[in-house]
Amino acid sequence: MHDKMNHELNPRISADCVIFGFDLNKLNVLLIERETVVGLDTYKALPGDLIFEDEPLDTAANRVLNELTGLEDIYLEQVGAFGDPDRLSKPQDRAWLKAVRQDPDARVITIGYYSLVGMNNYVPQPASFARAATWIPIEEIGELAFDHRQILDGALKKLKEKLNVQPIGFNLLPEKFTLSQLHRLYEAILGVELDKRNFRRKMLKMDILESLEERQEGVPHKPSQFYKFNEQKYHDLLKTGFDNFAF
């Protein structure tokens, strides 16, 4: 419990955010395009930055996210801490750090966060203050800066687990949505096929959806019914304890 001279770490802390969105077809993640120092390639990273002194972790994550993407008031859930001593040691990463950080050699431990947003709520501005934050379909994401790939994978795993415990995913959809869209969303997150009829049966039995009068228009096939999410019933359900949300 005593200080160990010259052994202790005096690192920096950052927050990195994995923001999931759904374009009614595929699951996407909001990534920052960075220019490499040579200025040729671009180079993708999670929105993240160092946190301030006296700033709570959650607050920092929200601030950083807002600064880099413009997103505001997002409920962020923690993925965990990522602190490998060599997590910043790839050559590309080192170059970037040297160009940008006061103390590029400092160890940085990052706290990963994730969230879900409706993609309509965030349309990246072509060349705005948000330095080229863009939605990338999750299957097209390859390597990322630092250990961000690992953070992303951790976030996706937590998201899957969470989906089996409580019905989420409503944040990822527009206010009015069809059951097919919700169905595709579940398949996109879980990465498996789900039987259409069984999915509908189970989802409707939860009794957290309200069917609207409105239907799709202008589609070259049978128009589908719109539904909306009933928050009241959802919260009641959470309180009375839940089971059976797994697919």
Add this chain to the structure above:
Amino acid sequence: MHDKMNHELNPRISADCVIFGFDLNKLNVLLIERETVVGLDTYKALPGDLIFEDEPLDTAANRVLNELTGLEDIYLEQVGAFGDPDRLSKPQDRAWLKAVRQDPDARVITIGYYSLVGMNNYVPQPASFARAATWIPIEEIGELAFDHRQILDGALKKLKEKLNVQPIGFNLLPEKFTLSQLHRLYEAILGVELDKRNFRRKMLKMDILESLEERQEGVPHKPSQFYKFNEQKYHDLLKTGFDNFAF
């Protein structure tokens, strides 16, 4: 992404460990007894300490745990990062920090870990190198140092969630155990009553237990059968994917 002068945090990082054990009756947590500075009261805390430079987080957690309790090679799972700026601000905590730390005012962000051990594997030595680490039944734990109560609660929540996804808990029991003991363990972790017959049926159907010839002796009632955990079958099961571990 640029450094923000004088705003950045240069905090310290610690690791705190929540170690669960089971005495065949109640769930226990391994806590450190600290003397308060006044030397009268004792004062309980999770085993934890600052991490070293260039030390991976998981390694640090294991080292710290070993230094404080003597436990070795424990598989630790992360609970998350706890970094409230005022998490060290209770008067008792401040006094302790002043007495013990070089820089008692530094902000400390801690990474919480948890694990399960068989209580036989760790019998606290009365006044040994392990500075009074003791098992405390979980219902008797009140306030703890810093935000350790919060870390403990987080760890217990994760443990419950995990128990519903995969059958664990074998680490918490002696090598040979009875189904009643396992039953009590599940009830202790989940905090609910489970029907005896249904519990047995389900547990046996998983086919990861082996019944031994041996039976209890010297008990003033029908002696129960001993079982042991079959690791081979368990790992096979994990690979083929699992469902139905929930109670």
Add this chain to the structure above:
DNA sequence: GGACCTTTGTGTCAAAAATACACTTTGCGA
């Protein structure tokens, strides 16, 4: 306008799992 394409939307049956529930057995101690 008719053929065609695409997606929506719906029901049943069988198998598996969950739940509720009570009495007999065993061994020790008095």
Add this chain to the structure above:
DNA sequence: TCGCAAAGTGTATTTTTGACACAAAGGTCC
């Protein structure tokens, strides 16, 4: 030998899962 305490066991009912195929609606294209 009686009583006590915990172990161990089976069944009937309900609920949930999983597999599976075809009609309905609306646009497009000729």
